[in-house]
Amino acid sequence: MSQIQEKTEIVRIERLTDDVIRITIDAPEIAMSALPGQFVMIRMGNSSDPLLRRPFSISQTSNAGHIQILFKVVGRGTRYLAHCREGEYISVLGPLGQGFKIDMEKTSCLIGGGMGIAPLLFLGKRIRQKGLKVDPIVILGARTRAELLPLLTDFEQLDLKVHAATDDGSLGHHGLVTDVFKTIDPGPDCMTYVCGPKMMMAAVHLYCKKMEYSCQVSVETAMACGMGACLGCIVPAASGGYVHACSDGPVFDAEEIVWEI
Amino acid sequence: MSQIQEKTEIVRIERLTDDVIRITIDAPEIAMSALPGQFVMIRMGNSSDPLLRRPFSISQTSNAGHIQILFKVVGRGTRYLAHCREGEYISVLGPLGQGFKIDMEKTSCLIGGGMGIAPLLFLGKRIRQKGLKVDPIVILGARTRAELLPLLTDFEQLDLKVHAATDDGSLGHHGLVTDVFKTIDPGPDCMTYVCGPKMMMAAVHLYCKKMEYSCQVSVETAMACGMGACLGCIVPAASGGYVHACSDGPVFDAEEIVWEI
Amino acid sequence: MSPKALNSSASVADLRVSLGDLKLKNPIMTASGTFGYGQEFVPYMNIHRLGAVVVKGISLFPRSGNPPPRIVETPCGMLNAIGLENVGVERFISEKIPALQAINVPVVVNILGDTVQEYSEITKRLADVEGIAAIEVNISCPNVKKGGVAFGSVPKMAEAVTKAVKENISVPVFVKLSPNVTDITEIGRAVEDGGADAVSLINTLIGMAIDHRTRRPVLANVFGGLSGPAIKPVAIRMVNLVAQAVSIPVIGIGGIETTEDVIEFLLAGATAVQLGTANFVNPRASEEAVEGLTQYVIDEKLLSVRELIGGLVLS
Amino acid sequence: MSPKALNSSASVADLRVSLGDLKLKNPIMTASGTFGYGQEFVPYMNIHRLGAVVVKGISLFPRSGNPPPRIVETPCGMLNAIGLENVGVERFISEKIPALQAINVPVVVNILGDTVQEYSEITKRLADVEGIAAIEVNISCPNVKKGGVAFGSVPKMAEAVTKAVKENISVPVFVKLSPNVTDITEIGRAVEDGGADAVSLINTLIGMAIDHRTRRPVLANVFGGLSGPAIKPVAIRMVNLVAQAVSIPVIGIGGIETTEDVIEFLLAGATAVQLGTANFVNPRASEEAVEGLTQYVIDEKLLSVRELIGGLVLS
């Protein structure tokens, strides 16, 4: 019997802002095998309402067998999760999906917006561990300083220099992460890893196309199963037909999918 | 706008045994107007599953505006309630139904079994306050000493002598409350107030009939609304047709209803 | 939403809708069988703020209904087999109507029968009674003359019942459709042909619950009607289908609990809505929906709530 | 229940059931479209413990299915409009069957078509393929030749499809009924007449969800199929009705999540059951139901699980 699905204990809950929360979960099997860009599906209580699990990117793993997720309270499921207590048990399924493909030959550029920053921390850490010659470039954006600051700290602890951008200019560049990206020259062999709002990812993808950078994006869709069984999580594929966000993704080469902009 | 329905705060949670819990709720309007034998309908969370409110007898009220309910964890609803924390808010509807009709002229005999003891405490207190000449007779039964003891204490604090009976003989009489009742002579003018398992109430009713005592019983049925609107909570009436447990009861003269034994 | 904001702006929000000749101050009604005879809710809410109240189904003679158990909770819903317990049309007129008139809200009388004849007779009896805003005809009952097939599942029968009621009364007649049919639009068109002023839908889906411990059906009646949030997706779709198939107004019913639910039913094509099971969970649900809808009309700067009706955007 | 107790006594619990000529080691199956092609669940459970696996519906040619969004959560349920995305019968045979054979569990192939002709052709193509335990015919699809009326809602059409499949294959044929009909027993009898070896029911109820903010249907396809616990009461009743109306076995489907649910469906008259949406919530649900049912048969000292079938006690 595989141990991928677990009754896992919440070991820490950190309220980073009013509606952004980080939860540390004791899930050794998941922590051991997870790759950056993969996600977990978490059950929202024991009731049949809400019925379906909710997907969250794995934002960090630890050698102690913990995983971390970072989420914003947007609806009933996340409200439930926000109401959980340390010591409570939740049911976690994972690690799921195809993560980022780390390219050791290129300059890495991690670009994240809002909760899309979550998987990039895990990615940044892994890149650090692999010991790439050139330091990855990290560009992170959010609405406000209050939202962005707690997320930056993690990256800085990895000794990664972060370029910040906020919608209100309260931290770093006043504007979009793409603006910042355009001011940086990573050299021709650049691999961008992007996660954030759809419009932001589309903009980064367009710029990468122009600059002939490679670009991987992590997409979000509605999901019922997270494991390729329901066929609910499709994204139109550039080659025609559809790909499945949960099993073919959530990370795709930006060229693989159709961008409706 | 009537304030009968409230967002009320749980001010105290006491775990009397593994599965019997007493909750104190700050609900001044309910506390002020409640009568012994009345009940409240409590919502089990914000989810639509479980959908319906659950009925609980009011077990005590205080001048500080608190009400108490005493319940056993038997299913999802009560499990939810058991999981609540002090300081949490729950939605309470009440006071509902027709309570006990206190007869000042007769010797009161309060007979309760299991969670049926809950409304009798409120009744005993009210009878005490009214200052009946003869002390009420109180006979309480439960499965074990562990279950019965914490419930007895409340009555003893009212200076009421309690005759105990337990299924396993670990406290008081080894057997049924009816056995105890039969050993007591309350005199001819006796009003029994009974709440407990159906078989127990039926047995007390039969004995009262034989002895020509008056007998009021508090019945339990499935309930959707608790306020006479759904017509779901019927009990076959001795006069034909049905009475409604939530609005005609839950307290009935035992003669009013049909006892299928 | 602050009550203050509401009161100060309530006058500017136009929530009026019409169901045939019946003008309602807002589209929020309560569903038959879930709101008693109105009186029961007086301690909990301001009934007069509702668009209308639909009372428990009334038959020609009193009925004591089904034996217990009559209700059981199901996932996000409940089954009921009340068996149409009611005081009968005579006592309804003498006892309930006067009290209903006192609460100052349009009263819709839901009626039911076992034969077309019975429907006619109840209607005749109600024809001269003051204080009835409209009749809602429940055609989900089995037709005893036709071997128990529900009036609501055969177009011709549904039309016949509608005609029998229409011929005997001058107030608007709504016909309440059963969802337990292959093609509800067919029944909708039939009752429109029969002269209905509006259609109400949906009544309950038929269901059953079994207690695995006793190995018995939970309900004494074995089968019961499923209501509550569980059925909302089925109801919205049927409202949407029927609203496109008929030209009379549709009253949307089924799992409505919140202002958002109301808006969804209006967008799907309903002119008015009824809240049923929600009243049990929250006796103030319908009044809160009136408040919520008022605020929505203001916030969205709608000229009238009627802009929402059938306003579903299809790309 | 301790796994140890289970293993030591598993041999004494008789969970076998028969669906026509197909003998299953236990009555727990997975529902079409909710279990992929089986492979997806290998990391989470011991698939070989299941009675059978029903694969995603297969059509003559590959289909890419409906555009997104295809799914939306509803109270205690979900709507799906996958649009029957599948690899087509050829790739199914060449790619999926070999992998399915490796997991060592009977495989039921769910098929669908737009015309009777298409159903025949898929069946012919599957007739000689090794490793198919049975065919399940999905007749909820609209018949393109008959103006889009679903095969499953007209008895004659349902019978014709059944016959077309039966004539072309020797393995048992199950026909899967749609609940969106006035009288499901009529369809059940028709497919029995057509030669079906068993009936599976229910497929999804048709429903719709609207996003009140965008004022659009949530699903690109507008309508979708409602599944999950919400529909359980409707499913149990239909299973109970059909089990009494036909003499072939009934496979119960709809909102089943737990061992208790399985027992209820068996009592209602089902010979076997399928878990659908539950697999998404808990990928181990079907295996847990096998464990739970085994323990139940032991605890209740049943000679066989078959004692439960139709064992509903009516007073």
Ligand SMILES: Cc1cc2nc3c(=O)[nH]c(=O)nc-3n(C[C@H](O)[C@H](O)[C@H](O)COP(=O)(O)OP(=O)(O)OC[C@H]3O[C@@H](n4cnc5c(N)ncnc54)[C@H](O)[C@@H]3O)c2cc1C
């Ligand atoms: C692969 C993947 C990884 C994800 N990782 C994270 C993460 O690390 N941190 C995080 O905060 N969120 C993440 N999400 C989004 C997260 O799953 C949703 O926010 C969550 O499911 C909402 O649940 P809810 O019950 O609170 O909201 P619901 O009540 O379901 O919905 C509330 C509101 O949120 C919107 N919403 C629902 N699902 C999504 C979604 N997938 N994306 C955007 N809006 C949505 C709804 O349309 C609605 O407006 C991820 C999603 C996917 C598919």
Ligand SMILES: Cc1cc2nc3c(=O)[nH]c(=O)nc-3n(C[C@H](O)[C@H](O)[C@H](O)COP(=O)(O)OP(=O)(O)OC[C@H]3O[C@@H](n4cnc5c(N)ncnc54)[C@H](O)[C@@H]3O)c2cc1C
């Ligand atoms: C007027 C009234 C007053 C009540 N007062 C109290 C009280 O003071 N303390 C208390 O502990 N309980 C009381 N009850 C019973 C209480 O309402 C139920 O225990 C509760 O509703 C169970 O909810 P649940 O969700 O936990 O159980 P469910 O999941 O609904 O059911 C779990 C199990 O409990 C059984 N059950 C459900 N409802 C009842 C019921 N009404 N009586 C007996 N068994 C039931 C079910 O059949 C099932 O076996 C009262 C009931 C009524 C009608």
Ligand SMILES: Cc1cc2nc3c(=O)[nH]c(=O)nc-3n(C[C@H](O)[C@H](O)[C@H](O)COP(=O)(O)O)c2cc1C
């Ligand atoms: C307890 C109960 C009793 C009902 N009685 C009636 C009735 O007498 N006449 C009728 O037309 N509908 C009756 N209904 C159906 C409701 O009016 C409504 O159509 C149905 O419950 C769906 O709406 P809901 O999901 O909001 O409850 C009853 C429903 C319930 C739950």
Ligand SMILES: Cc1cc2nc3c(=O)[nH]c(=O)nc-3n(C[C@H](O)[C@H](O)[C@H](O)COP(=O)(O)O)c2cc1C
């Ligand atoms: C995402 C999804 C896809 C489905 N695809 C099919 C299918 O291809 N063929 C079919 O006959 N039924 C299909 N169904 C219906 C299920 O097999 C089942 O009949 C239904 O979901 C009810 O069971 P449940 O409530 O346990 O999910 C699908 C259901 C879901 C949720």
Ligand code: FES
């Ligand atoms: S979420 Fe089910 S297939 Fe992707």
Ligand code: FES
């Ligand atoms: S519980 Fe609804 S009428 Fe009694």
